[in-house]
Amino acid sequence: MAGAVQAVHLWKEWGIQVLVLVSFTLQVTLLIFGELRRCVDSDVLRLFTWSAYQMADSVAIFTLGHMAVAGRLPDHELVALWASFLLVHLGGQDNITAYAIEDTKLWLRHLQTLVVQVAAAAYVLYASSIFGHSMGRGYHSLLLQVATILMFVVGAVKYGERVWALQYASGSVSASNKKYRNFSNKSEYVMSMDLEFRPDFPDAEYIVFLGHRMLDVPKDLLKGPLPYEISFRKQLPGGMLDRNFRLDVEKAYKMAEVQVSLMHDIFYTKAESQYGVTRVVSSLATAVALLLLLLLLLGSSSDRHNNNNDGGYNYNKVDVAITCVLSVGAGVLEVMSLLRYILSSFNWYRYEYWHWHWRVLTPLRRLVHASEWTIRYSWSRSMGQHNLLQVCAWNRTSWSSKMAVRLAVEDWWNTLVCSWSIPVSPLIKQMVVKQVQESCGVSETSPDHILNSRGWAVLKRKSQQLYDALNWSVNPDKLSLEESILIWHIATELYLSWYKEQIASCMQDDDDLAKAVEALSNYMLFLLAARPNMLPPSTSRIAYIEMCYCLTSFKYTSAENLTHLLRRYGDALKNRPGSIFKFPYNTSLRRSSTRDVETANNTALHRGSHLPAKLIGEESQELESAHMLKLIGKVWVELLCYASSRCSAYSHVKQLSDGGELITVIAFLFEYLKRDLLKVNSSTSAASTV
Structure with missing residues (x-):
C-alpha cells in the first residue's frame, strides 16, 4: 500500500x-x-x-x-x-x-x-x-x-x-488541385514537353522531373478524374508544338516507380500541400x-x-x-x-518549371544526389511471396498451425507466417517492359491486348496448335481470375519441379528465368491470399481456401512429397483420361469416400495438375528456339497486367502507405499505354513470337 x-x-x-x-x-x-x-x-x-x-x-x-x-x-x-x-x-x-x-x-x-x-x-x-x-x-x-x-x-x-x-x-x-491553372472551360489542356531540349539534365533528374511533369496522369487514376483532358506535345526549339510526346517504355517504367513515391507523398505527407x-x-x-x-x-x-x-x-x-x-x-x-x-523534389520542380532560382536548388540537390536517392528509394521494390504447396505442407506439420485451428484463426495465421517478400529482380522488370512493348500499337478493344488477355494472347503468338491445346487454362469466359491464378500456380510449381530435375543441370543460364517465373507465380498467389483487395473487385478468396482444405486432406510429409503426388495425378489425367485417381488421404480428418468426389469436382486442382503434364509434353516436342519457361513467365506477366488495370484506385492508394506494390507501378505504366504515350519499339511488334 x-x-x-x-x-x-x-x-x-x-x-x-x-x-x-x-x-x-x-x-x-x-x-x-x-x-x-x-x-x-x-x-x-x-x-x-x-x-x-x-x-x-x-x-x-x-x-x-x-x-x-x-x-x-x-x-x-x-x-x-x-x-x-x-x-x-x-x-x-x-x-x-x-x-x-x-x-x-x-x-x-x-x-x-x-x-x-x-x-x-x-x-x-x-x-x-x-x-x-x-x-x-x-x-x-x-x-x-x-x-x-x-x-x-x-x-x-x-x-x-x-x-x-x-x-x-x-x-x-x-477540389485540391488549386495550384494548377483553371481549365474547367476547356476540353483539353495541351502540356508542352520540352525536356529533350534541356541537355543539362542528368538521367536521374530527367526521370524525377518527368515524373512531376506528368504527375497528373496517376492523379487522374488515384484521386479522381481531372477537370480537363491532358494532351502531351513535344515542343520544338522555336516554341511550336509538334506531334504527340511519347516515352520509351523503360524510362516510363522508371518514371512510374518515382510516381509511386510522389503519390505516397501527396496522400501521406505534407510534401505538396x-x-x-x-x-x-x-x-x-x-x-x-x-x-x-x-x-x-x-x-x-x-x-x-x-x-x-x-x-x-x-x-x-x-x-x-x-x-x-x-x-x-x-x-x-x-x-x-x-x-x-x-x-x-516537389519544391525543386516548382522552381525548375517556373525557372525561379533553379540555379540554387539544382546544385544543392546534385551535391547530395537527391534525384538518385529519390529513384533508389521510391518504393519498397519488393514483391510478396506465398506458395500454396508450402503453406499446405506447413499446415500439416506445424504445431502453431494446429493451435491456430483450435483458436479459429487458421487462415489468418497461415497467411501471415507463410508469406515473405523478395526484391523485384531486374529480369522481372525486363519481362514487364517487353510485354508492354508488344502491346504498343494494339487496339485496346482487341481481346489480344495485354489489358484484356489473361494469357491466351501469349499462347496465340506462340502457335495456333499450342493455343488449341491449352486455351482451356486461360479462357476468361470459363474461368474466374482466382481460378486462373490457382491453376497456373499449381502448374508452375509442378513444371518447375520437373524442369529442375530434367533440364536445369544442362541449362544453367536459365536459372534466373526459373526464379523469376517462380517469383511471379508466388506473387500473384500472395495477392490472392494476403491482399485480395489489390485484385479486381470481383475476385474472391473462396477458391483459394477451398484449395487449401482440399490439399491438406491428402497424406504427405513435405511440399516436395505433395508436388510429386500432384505430378502423378497430372500424368494420370493425361495418359488415362476418364480414370479415377486414388489419392492417399489423411483418414484422421474425414472419410476418404467423400474426398474422392470433392477432389474430382475441384476444377482448379484438376486443371492445375493436368496443365504441367501438357506443358512437359509440348516441351519435349518443341522445335522452336523459344523455351516453354518463357511462355509460362509471359502468361504470368499478362495475368499481372490484367489485374493491375482492374484494381481499384482506393486499393492502390491504401497500399502506398505500406511501401507500394509492383502491381501499382504496372498500373501507372498502363495509364500511359492507354493514353498512347509509349513508343512502339521497332524491334518488337505485336505479332512477335515468344
Whole structure:
C-alpha cells in the first residue's frame, strides 16, 4: 500500500515531465520510421510505426489536459512552456501526416482537435506563472514570454499545416488541385514537353522531373478524374508544338516507380500541400524562440552558479534539463524539416518549371544526389511471396498451425507466417517492359491486348496448335481470375519441379528465368491470399481456401512429397483420361469416400495438375528456339497486367502507405499505354513470337 501511495506521489510530482519526454520520443520515432516505411517492406516496422502514430497524438493531448487540470505549479515555472512544445508535437512530422488513407478522411476531426488543443494550450499559458502577476517584468520574464508566444504560434501553425495536408489528400483532384491553372472551360489542356531540349539534365533528374511533369496522369487514376483532358506535345526549339510526346517504355517504367513515391507523398505527407512562405517563417520563428530560450537557460544557470536567487529565476534543475532536451530536439527536427523542404523534389520542380532560382536548388540537390536517392528509394521494390504447396505442407506439420485451428484463426495465421517478400529482380522488370512493348500499337478493344488477355494472347503468338491445346487454362469466359491464378500456380510449381530435375543441370543460364517465373507465380498467389483487395473487385478468396482444405486432406510429409503426388495425378489425367485417381488421404480428418468426389469436382486442382503434364509434353516436342519457361513467365506477366488495370484506385492508394506494390507501378505504366504515350519499339511488334 505504501508503494502505491509513493507511486501516486511521484506521478503527481513528475508525471508531466515523463509524458513530455515520451511525446518527444514518439516524434523522433515517427521521423525515422516515417521515412523508412516507404522503402522497407516489414510487418515489424509497420507495427512500430502504427503504434507510434496512434500514441503520439494521444500522449500529447493527455499531457495538455493534465497540465490544464494541474494549473499553476509554483516550483515548476518552465512546465507551462512545454504546452507550446506539445502543440508542435501535435503538428507531427512532415513525412507522416497520415498512417493510412482512412486518416485523411478524418481531417474534420483533426480540425476540431486543433481548435480544442490550441485553446487548452492557451489556457495553460494564461493560468501559468509565465504570464501571471508574480512573474515580474524583468529581463528573464520577457525572454520567457516572447519565446513561449513564438513557440505557441509555431505549434498552432504546424498543427494547422497537418490538418490542411489531411484535407488536401482527402479531396478530389478538382477540389485540391488549386495550384494548377483553371481549365474547367476547356476540353483539353495541351502540356508542352520540352525536356529533350534541356541537355543539362542528368538521367536521374530527367526521370524525377518527368515524373512531376506528368504527375497528373496517376492523379487522374488515384484521386479522381481531372477537370480537363491532358494532351502531351513535344515542343520544338522555336516554341511550336509538334506531334504527340511519347516515352520509351523503360524510362516510363522508371518514371512510374518515382510516381509511386510522389503519390505516397501527396496522400501521406505534407510534401505538396506546404507553402514556402509558411515553411520559412515557421523555421525563423522557431529559431528565434529557441535562441531566446537558450539565453534564458544560460542566464538561469549563471544566476544559480553565482547564488543569485533574486527574482525567482533559479528554475528546477530537472525542468531546465527537460527544456534543453525539448529545445535542442525541436531545433534539430526543424532543421531536418527545412532541409527536407528545400531538397524536396516537389519544391525543386516548382522552381525548375517556373525557372525561379533553379540555379540554387539544382546544385544543392546534385551535391547530395537527391534525384538518385529519390529513384533508389521510391518504393519498397519488393514483391510478396506465398506458395500454396508450402503453406499446405506447413499446415500439416506445424504445431502453431494446429493451435491456430483450435483458436479459429487458421487462415489468418497461415497467411501471415507463410508469406515473405523478395526484391523485384531486374529480369522481372525486363519481362514487364517487353510485354508492354508488344502491346504498343494494339487496339485496346482487341481481346489480344495485354489489358484484356489473361494469357491466351501469349499462347496465340506462340502457335495456333499450342493455343488449341491449352486455351482451356486461360479462357476468361470459363474461368474466374482466382481460378486462373490457382491453376497456373499449381502448374508452375509442378513444371518447375520437373524442369529442375530434367533440364536445369544442362541449362544453367536459365536459372534466373526459373526464379523469376517462380517469383511471379508466388506473387500473384500472395495477392490472392494476403491482399485480395489489390485484385479486381470481383475476385474472391473462396477458391483459394477451398484449395487449401482440399490439399491438406491428402497424406504427405513435405511440399516436395505433395508436388510429386500432384505430378502423378497430372500424368494420370493425361495418359488415362476418364480414370479415377486414388489419392492417399489423411483418414484422421474425414472419410476418404467423400474426398474422392470433392477432389474430382475441384476444377482448379484438376486443371492445375493436368496443365504441367501438357506443358512437359509440348516441351519435349518443341522445335522452336523459344523455351516453354518463357511462355509460362509471359502468361504470368499478362495475368499481372490484367489485374493491375482492374484494381481499384482506393486499393492502390491504401497500399502506398505500406511501401507500394509492383502491381501499382504496372498500373501507372498502363495509364500511359492507354493514353498512347509509349513508343512502339521497332524491334518488337505485336505479332512477335515468344
